[in-house]
Amino acid sequence: MSAVSSRLPVFPWDKLEPYKATAAAHPDGIVDLSVGTPVDPVPDLVRRALVEAADSPGYPTVWGTPELRDALVSWCARRLGAVSFAHTNVLPVVGSKELVAWLPTQLGLGAGDKVAHPRLAYPTYEVGARLCGATPVVYDDPVADLDPAGLKLLWLNSPSNPTGRVLAKDELTRIVAWAREHGVLVFSDECYLELGWEAEPVSVLHPDVCGGTYEGLVSVHSLSKRSNLAGYRAAFVAGDAAVLGELLKIRKHGGLMTPAPVQAATVAALGDDTHVAEQRARYAARRLALRDALLKHGFRIEHSEASLYLWATRDEPCWDTVAHLAELGVLVAPGDFYGEAGERFVRVAFTATDERVQAAVKRLG
16 A cells, blocks of 8 residues: 555644744743634524534535525625526535645546646645645746646635735736636635735636636635634535536545535525624734734734735744744744745734734733
8 A cells, every 4th residue: 555645745733843832831821823723703693503403314415405505606696796606606615625635636637737836825735736646836927937738727825825915806817818728727715805904805706807707717715714614614616617517526426525514504604794794803903913013023024915814024034933932922833834935934823812912912012
């Protein structure tokens, strides 16, 4: 038996453990700004929906209930500007990380195929390519940097994890046109789309970008951040009906089913904008407090116009910065987790509680 794990990089978060121990030894405890996991309560209406659907003894369907598909279609029209959407244009998935990791395999990619992702990026894009034996390639500008020969899948990520960079509408339009010209499938990771601060993120499914047709385009969305549902594994993809239809057939065989109570909770979450606005306000206040404290402490912040992170540097190796902050009891993610280009940056999440954020601000003061 061949060890598939031998194709993969070392799991990065294990390298952070010694620094986590240092931060945890602070007299006032650790302020963990590394992973970016939600800490605020699940909205009441979502919990009620989950409980009301708890008596679900039968198997759920991979495609989801008609009510869920209605909710997904409605949200895409309302929030993304998608037009002429139908049930065939949406597909629930069991958390977006599962989708990212196994998508190249489910698309039938393998040796000789290329999967492209941003030079600074969520590590699971590379992992997904390596799991199926494809070759990961990186880019700064896909149109200028990539050879389309053998390129089967192009990952976009706007707003970006880790940098918070937002691709402007004209950039997205240019990339989509190039990909279509060369027959390259585009998957756009838009999980932070509702968390724009200094820019307004736009989906590849917006008619100004895609021209009203979804051929060769799929966007990826998650309820983890917008609705504090990371523990529910609630996410979905939307776009090209032919691509989603093929994924649906494969996922049926694999039994990749979103649990029925989570489907009901997703319907409730997508139908309510009030809790999203409330959560945005929490994050906005935490972002402002941490941003000001980091700047006063001598950091420079780049991009960070959206998402849940500040991309910060003291113009030194990232692990030196991690060590410095750990001595203050603050844990952050080193930038090289996201690629060599991040080796002098750290990613600072603002997903801690108000009390812990204020503790970090005090320590940085």
